[in-house]
Amino acid sequence: MQLFSMPSSGNSYKVRLLLALLGRTVPITDVEAKTDALAQAKAEGRLPFGKAPVLILDDGTALAESNAILHHLGQGTRFIPVDPVSQAQMLSWMFWEQNTHEGVIAVRSALLCYPHRRAQATPERLADLLEAGIAILQIMETHLSGRDWLVGTAPSLADLSLYAYTHSAETRGGFDLSRFPAICAWLARVEELPGYVGLDD
Amino acid sequence: MQLFSMPSSGNSYKVRLLLALLGRTVPITDVEAKTDALAQAKAEGRLPFGKAPVLILDDGTALAESNAILHHLGQGTRFIPVDPVSQAQMLSWMFWEQNTHEGVIAVRSALLCYPHRRAQATPERLADLLEAGIAILQIMETHLSGRDWLVGTAPSLADLSLYAYTHSAETRGGFDLSRFPAICAWLARVEELPGYVGLDD
Numbered sequence: 064m065q066l067f068s069m070p071s072s073g074n075s076y077k078v079r080l081l082l083a084l085l086g087r088t089v090p091i092t093d094v095e096a097k098t099d100a101l102a103q104a105k106a107e108g109r110l111p112f113g114k115a116p117v118l119i120l121d122d123g124t125a126l127a128e129s130n131a132i133l134h135h136l137g138q139g140t141r142f143i144p145v146d147p148v149s150q151a152q153m154l155s156w157m158f159w160e161q162n163t164h165e166g167v168i169a170v171r172s173a174l175l176c177y178p179h180r181r182a183q184a185t186p187e188r189l190a191d192l193l194e195a196g197i198a199i200l201q202i203m204e205t206h207l208s209g210r211d212w213l214v215g216t217a218p219s220l221a222d223l224s225l226y227a228y229t230h231s232a233e234t235r236g237g238f239d240l241s242r243f244p245a246i247c248a249w250l251a252r253v254e255e256l257p258g259y260v261g262l263d264d
Numbered sequence: 265m266q267l268f269s270m271p272s273s274g275n276s277y278k279v280r281l282l283l284a285l286l287g288r289t290v291p292i293t294d295v296e297a298k299t300d301a302l303a304q305a306k307a308e309g310r311l312p313f314g315k316a317p318v319l320i321l322d323d324g325t326a327l328a329e330s331n332a333i334l335h336h337l338g339q340g341t342r343f344i345p346v347d348p349v350s351q352a353q354m355l356s357w358m359f360w361e362q363n364t365h366e367g368v369i370a371v372r373s374a375l376l377c378y379p380h381r382r383a384q385a386t387p388e389r390l391a392d393l394l395e396a397g398i399a400i401l402q403i404m405e406t407h408l409s410g411r412d413w414l415v416g417t418a419p420s421l422a423d424l425s426l427y428a429y430t431h432s433a434e435t436r437g438g439f440d441l442s443r444f445p446a447i448c449a450w451l452a453r454v455e456e457l458p459g460y461v462g463l464d465d
Contacts, residue, residue: 127360134355135351148327151336152325154335
């Protein structure tokens with residue numbers, strides 16, 4: 064296997080985090096935005112949807128989409144719950160992460176952090192994303208109040224998926240996480256998992 | 265089981281389409297945007313992320329996110345391929361649908377069709393979505409050229425998921441599908457599946 068990973072991206076980080084928690088090592092090719100390495104991987108047809116992460120499987124299949132990679136690597140591990148309803152709820156959070164959370168929290172972070180995105184970072188857009196992001200974080204806060212993990216009583220792929228862009232929502236995205244104590248406690252629980260690595264590790 | 269469904273929404277339609285193809289009947293409560301039925305379902309806490317579709321399972325669990333519902337209802341049926349790599353590729357297309365396709369194709373359609381969205385339908389935004397949507401449809405066109413289905417040799421949940429907003433991309437979203445003959449042939453194949461129902465059926 065081989066992982067094409069964008070070092071600064073939460074989507075790529077999810078995969079590196081799961082591999083670390085599983086104690087697995089996979090060769091990694093970095094393809095940061097706006098670099099020759101990314102252009103080359105695209106030109107070679109390695110990135111089916113033109114973006115990272117992509118996991119090249121042992122049979123040569125190029126598997127795109129961070130949460131599909133998590134789901135594939137997670138098969139048979141402790142990060143996928145056993146019962147079908149919990150599995151469905153885990154996928155529900157993961158689709159919500161890609162459909163709702165990432166398009167707001169990660170996009171606001173990208174507008175603030177990536178020089179090539181700054182032209183799009185108008186005050187009006189940043190204000191809209193701040194308002195939408197607070198509503199999104201409130202959904203997580205309400206759900207996590209009185210719960211340790213998003214689904215059931217153990218960490219699952221849903222937690223790893225949502226952790227990626229939530230843990231940097233304040234430092235990169237400008238969201239005040241002190242308003243969300245249940246989220247902060249949950250972030251700390253993820254960081255205590257054996258084998259945990261940070262985004263920049 | 266009970267399905268909360270937004271009649272005009274492609275995300276809700278996906279679920280109705282799968283149920284029809286499986287020959288299953290589930291009681292449906294319509295919760296169209298901006299109606300009392302939607303407000304009531306939200307107030308009662310029936311919609312975990314504040315939107316439809318939501319499937320209420322037999323144990324009372326409210327399962328949100330269209331593709332998570334498809335995945336749950338699809339377990340053990342012919343719409344989930346048997347081998348793990350094909351399953352991973354199916355989920356990859358489904359996450360791409362929610363992360364990339366829906367945020368462009370469905371959003372352009374919504375801006376053009378829903379009166380309460382028209383204020384956001386500026387010429388610049390519609391032009392940006394048109395350009396992005398053509399690039400997205402081209403990814404599907406390239407992949408479907410020489411293939412009958414998105415994954416493997418049989419229809420899967422990936423096809424049903426992508427069909428929902430692609431089949432109305434021209435009539436609702438203003439995309440010229442005649443430029444994408446492989447997509448048009450694939451849409452026709454979905455429509456020939458036994459039990460098929462249309463969005464407005």
